[in-house]
Amino acid sequence: MRKLVAAHTTEAVLFAVIIAISIVLSFATERFFTLGNAFDLLNISAVNIIFAVGLLVVLIAGGIDISFAVAASVVQYVTALLLERIGGGGWVSGLLIAGSAGIGLGLINAFLILRFRIISIVATIATFNVYFGLLMFFTRGVSIYNLPDWLTTRVIVYEREMADGSWAEITLPVVVMAVCVAVTWLFITRTTTGRQLYAFGDNPEGARRFGINIGAMQFIAFGWLGMMAGIAGLMQAHYAQEVVPNALYGRELDVLAAVVLGGARLGGGKGTVLGCVLGVLLVSITQNGLNLMGVSPFAFKMIVGAIILVAITLSSARLENLLPMRTRKGDDR
Incomplete structure (x- = not known):
């Protein structure tokens, strides 16, 4: 029983903090504690949550990827161009193209890490710049507005009219997000591969000696994030009804901060x-509340930076374990 409580301490604390912040914001602004704002939060958060569950798998496996948001932007353009080539397609073909393209970009990261023995964060910094540079070079920063009707038509799953005449709506990205969350949960908790990812992230050398294929773990983790990034990119295009080259630029740090805040350990093996x-x-919720209160968006960036700093500080003990054994023994002397 104690182990079960300890395993969910982070989630319980986060839930309590969310409740406390929501109560404060409900008094600070009248618009926050409304059904319409709650649904808007879900719709806006859907893409980031899809990103987050993909990034979670990479962090569990002991890696870090900051290129996924730019990769999603690349996938948006590739998907839009291919759909135009095949005459418009539909949701099935769109998801297949976006997911496959995202997997391909994720596998490039895994290949670089394995083939050249590059630290994951360094490799993804490189691909972040390469992907974004190529995207801006070939698109010249021009957005795509001529998208298939099925992609731009707003799909409302649930709606309810409010007292003021406005409508509170839950849209398709929320449903897709729920599916991605459920599938990722099943993958990392109910499959042998998921348990191997935890073992690999917690102790790579021990996992290798136990017979776990290190290369396969890397490709699976980064491929999974790539697939989620591709799906998230398509959902962003659907929600915005356009493809903008820099629309997702900068999301990577917000998502990384959120995932680590949620208990994923830098260094792997937990999350x-x-x-x-x-x-x-x-x-x-924090960003939404600050916006409703009229606080500058730069204040939110400071908060995200503080979250990352605290997360790295709390994970410092784990990061020390990643150092070579000889170095640590030398320090002890």
């Missing part, structure tokens, strides 16, 4: 889907 979702919601 839950529930904590990940709560972390994103906490960041989104």
